[in-house]
Amino acid sequence: xxxxxxxxxxGPVMIGPSSSHTAGAARIGRVARDLFGRQPQxxxxxxxxxxxxxxxGHSTDVAIIGGLLDYDTFDERIKTSFEEADxxxxxxxxxxxxxxVDHPNTARIVIGDQDSEMSMMGISIGGGKIEITELxxxxxxxxxxxxAILVVHEDRSGCIANVANCLYKYDINIGHMExxxxxxxxxxxxxxxxxxxxxxxxxxxxxxxxxxxxxxxxAD
Amino acid sequence: xxxxxxxxxxxxERAEKEQKMISEIMIEQEMLLTDRSREDIMxxxxxxxTVMEEAxxxxxxxxxxxxxxxxxxxxxxxxxxxxxxxxxxxxxxxxVSKAVATNEVNAAMGTICxxxxxxxxxxxxxxxxxxxxxxxPTREQMIRYLFTAGAFGFVVANNASISGAAGxxxxxxxxxxxxxxxxxxxxxxxxxxQSSEAFxxxxxxxxxxxxxxxxxxxxxxxxKRNAMGAANAVVAADMALAGVTSxxxxxxxxxAMFEIGQSMPSALRETAKGGLAATPTGKWLESKIFGxxxxxxxx
Numbered sequence: 001x002x003x004x005x006x007x008x009x010x011g012p013v014m015i016g017p018s019s020s021h022t023a024g025a026a027r028i029g030r031v032a033r034d035l036f037g038r039q040p041q042x043x044x045x046x047x048x049x050x051x052x053x054x055x056x057g058h059s060t061d062v063a064i065i066g067g068l069l070d071y072d073t074f075d076e077r078i079k080t081s082f083e084e085a086d087x088x089x090x091x092x093x094x095x096x097x098x099x100x101v102d103h104p105n106t107a108r109i110v111i112g113d114q115d116s117e118m119s120m121m122g123i124s125i126g127g128g129k130i131e132i133t134e135l136x137x138x139x140x141x142x143x144x145x146x147x148a149i150l151v152v153h154e155d156r157s158g159c160i161a162n163v164a165n166c167l168y169k170y171d172i173n174i175g176h177m178e179x180x181x182x183x184x185x186x187x188x189x190x191x192x193x194x195x196x197x198x199x200x201x202x203x204x205x206x207x208x209x210x211x212x213x214x215x216x217x218x219a220d
Numbered sequence: 221x222x223x224x225x226x227x228x229x230x231x232x233e234r235a236e237k238e239q240k241m242i243s244e245i246m247i248e249q250e251m252l253l254t255d256r257s258r259e260d261i262m263x264x265x266x267x268x269x270t271v272m273e274e275a276x277x278x279x280x281x282x283x284x285x286x287x288x289x290x291x292x293x294x295x296x297x298x299x300x301x302x303x304x305x306x307x308x309x310x311x312x313x314x315x316v317s318k319a320v321a322t323n324e325v326n327a328a329m330g331t332i333c334x335x336x337x338x339x340x341x342x343x344x345x346x347x348x349x350x351x352x353x354x355x356x357p358t359r360e361q362m363i364r365y366l367f368t369a370g371a372f373g374f375v376v377a378n379n380a381s382i383s384g385a386a387g388x389x390x391x392x393x394x395x396x397x398x399x400x401x402x403x404x405x406x407x408x409x410x411x412x413x414q415s416s417e418a419f420x421x422x423x424x425x426x427x428x429x430x431x432x433x434x435x436x437x438x439x440x441x442x443x444k445r446n447a448m449g450a451a452n453a454v455v456a457a458d459m460a461l462a463g464v465t466s467x468x469x470x471x472x473x474x475x476a477m478f479e480i481g482q483s484m485p486s487a488l489r490e491t492a493k494g495g496l497a498a499t500p501t502g503k504w505l506e507s508k509i510f511g512x513x514x515x516x517x518x519x
Contacts, residue, residue, distance in 0.1 A: 001223060001378050006250050007264060009336045009373035009382070009399075010344075010366045013271045016326030017438035019334040019341075020383055021490075050385040053491040056510060057436025059329065079329050104385040104489065126383030126391075127336045196255060 002125060012128045014073035020105050021051065021058030024124030026078060029067020031132060032109045032120045035150060035216045040111035040118075043068055043092040049104035051124075052096035061094050064107065068092075073128060108134075132218075138180045138189045146175055147197045148218045151190040154211040155181045162209045163190060170202050187213070224249040228375050228416050228470040235412035242402070242412050243364035246371035265363045271333045272322070272345035279321025283328045287509045290439040291328065294321035311350050312454055319346025319450035323443040335366075336373045336382040339389075339438045340396035342446035344369050347400040347453050355407055368406045369399035372419050379471070380478035384431035385490040387481025389445055394426030394477060397449035397456075404457035420466035420473045422456040427473075428480055430488035432495025435506035441496055 003009065014023040033040065045064055047055050055061050059078075065085050066078035077084055085092055105124040110117065121134035132142040135150070142148055149167075153159045160179060167174060173195045181188035198217050206215045224245055225231035235242050250261050280298055284291030297317035300306065306313045319342035326332045326341055335344040348365050357365070373382065376395045381387035401422040402415035410418075426449070434440040466473065487494030496502050 001226075003374060003377040004253050006246055006261075006367060006370035006374060007268075009377060010265065010268055010370040011333055011335075013268060013331065013333050014338060016329050016332055016338050016341075018339055019337040020385060022338065023334065050490045053493065054433070054436025057433065057492065058438065074331055076331075104486070104491075105383070126381060126386060127377060128334055128338075 003127070003129065008127055008129050012073045014128060015076065015078045018058040019128040020124045020126050021054065021060045022063045023073040023128035024105065024130050025051070025060045025063040025107065026067040026071065026073050027128065027130045028107055028122035028124060029064040029109065030070060030072070031067075031122065031130070031218060032111055032118070033068045033070055034218070035120060035135065035214075036111055036118050037214055037216065038113070039070075039088060039090065040068060041090055041113040042111065043090060044095065044110040045092065046095045046097050046108040046110070048097050048099065048101040048106040048108075051105050051107055052098070055094065055096070064109065065092055068109075068111065135189060136187075137182060140191055141178065142191060142193075142218065146193040146195065149192045149194065149198055149206070150216045150218070151192070151206065151212060152214040153188055153190065154213065155185050155188040156211045159188070159209070159211050160190065163192070163206060163212075166202070166205055166209065167192070167194070170199075172196065172198060172202065223253065225371075225375070227379060228372065228419065228474070231371055231375065232412045232416050241364065241368070241406055242371050242415055243367035243406060246367040246374070262363060265366050266359070268333045269363055269366060271331060273349070275322045275325045275330060275332045276318045276345055276349055278330060279325045280317070283324050283330065285324070285327040285437075285439055286329070287435070287437055287439065289327070289434070289437060289505065289509075290443050291324050293443065294318070294324055308451070311354055312451055314353065315347045315350035315450040315454050316447045317346075318349045319343050319446040320443055322346060323446045327437070327439045327443060335369065336377060336395055336399070337384070337392045339384060339442050340392040340446060340449065342443070343393060343396035343449040343453060344400045344403070346446065346450040347404060350454070351404055351407060357407055361407060365403045365407050368403040368415065372399045372402045372415070375471075376474055376477075380474050381481055387478065388484050388489055389429040389431045390426045390477050391481055392431070393445045393449040394423055394429055396446070397426055397453045398423040400450065400453035401456045401460070404453065405460055408457065408461060410461050414460045416470040417465045418457045418460035420468065420470040421459055421464065422452050423473045423477060424466065424468070425452055425456070427477055430484065430495050431490040432488055432497045433490065433492055434497050434502040435509050436492035436497070437509070440502075440505070
């Protein structure tokens with residue numbers, strides 16, 4: 001069941017013109033910004049499939065930049081996001097790609113600042129609903145059906161137990177969990193789908209745990 | 221958590237068995253699956269309804285898109301309708317003009333509520349605010365209209381698709397029109413089964429509709445497809461209320477829509493490469509709007 005809520009169907013409230021190519025695009029941008037944890041200074045956005053063919057007409061580019069500026073789908077500032085990006089000192093570039101991807105509405109967003117960079121792949125599956133399929137080379141299966149917590153951490157023993165214990169303390173049930181790493185002893189990623197939205201208090205506590213680099217939540 | 225219904229058959233059966241309206245089953249499922257209170261859910265839908273009302277009002281005052289391709293038709297239609305001499309009937313043209321109003325606002329990057337998508341956002345509110353004048357519903361009944369529409373959209377989204385890039389316009393305006401038709405039935409006092417028949421009849425007449433937006437903009441032919449989606453919904457609702465049924469069951473019609481979408485070439489699924497987008501005038505408009513650059517070339 002990809003769509004769980006009636007508000008996936010009757011909603012979102014959004015700036016036009018396209019739920020998949022504008023609202024979905026803004027959401028993909030905003031998740032990228034969330035995962036990065038701060039305002040990026042530059043963005044390279046690779047567009048595939050229908051996104052690549054029609055992004056100008058649908059204002060997909062404007063919407064993704066709006067998302068990277070932390071705007072919601074109904075934020076009027078999406079319309080002038082290019083100007084807003086200039087003001088915020090964020091440079092951006094759009095690269096339409098011809099390579100084959102599984103889903104017709106796919107974007108790969110590479111963002112960064114002087115300290116670090118991040119790459120994320122998102123797809124817009126219709127009606128403004130999105131899924132994240134890759135983060136920094138880690139394949140993800142973030143369905144978007146449930147709220148989720150993404151934890152970037154050092155690949156050390158105890159990290160998973162600490163995070164699970166913290167969630168248990170707040171009575172948060174884990175519905176699905178995946179852990180992946182690219183190389184032993186380096187960076188690893190936990191993707192935890194939970195049954196209810198997670199409060200800031202829990203997020204703050206997770207961030208304080210040892211060997212945790214970054215914690216982000218994706219609300220339902 | 222198990223859904224209360226996975227297809228239209230289960231939805232109708234549950235409504236009949238429990239003697240509830242389809243909107244009520246949708247509200248109960250929302251409470252169950254998202255763990256929210258009824259009040260919370262009703263308030264959110266009330267807000268969405270307000271967004272729809274404001275979009276229609278704005279569109280009826282007259283808006284124009286940045287490209288200049290669309291705008292102002294809702295004003296023309298209302299002025300014509302007010303003369304009281306329409307051929308297709310007052311309610312039908314009212315629905316058409318309000319659907320157009322919503323999509324003109326959408327094309328002009330105004331605020332709308334996607335139902336189920338932005339490109340198809342005109343049909344459900346267009347029909348709602350037209351039928352409202354005839355049936356004089358309460359605010360709660362208007363909110364319920366959106367839940368009934370949402371219940372059918374929920375089935376289509378999970379069992380087929382509501383994305384033009386995946387399934388063509390039939391998945392967007394086709395779904396929206398079916399959803400509207402089913403919702404009209406409930407507001408008019410029809411049965412859950414009649415909602416299902418109305419959805420099936422509407423969708424059958426939207427099958428095969430391609431997504432071929434000129435210059436990739438959600439304008440031509442999207443705005444007018446919403447107009448006809450609204451008309452289709454109202455007529456199919458009348459047919460179902462008259463007792464006409466669909467020979468092919470609703471869920472199978474939805475299945476057929478999905479299969480047709482799967483076999484549609486990519487040129488006809490929101491890539492602006494085929495259909496009306498590829499006509500000489502479509503191409504000319506594209507180059508005019510984007511200053512000679514071809515969309516997707518990266519220029």
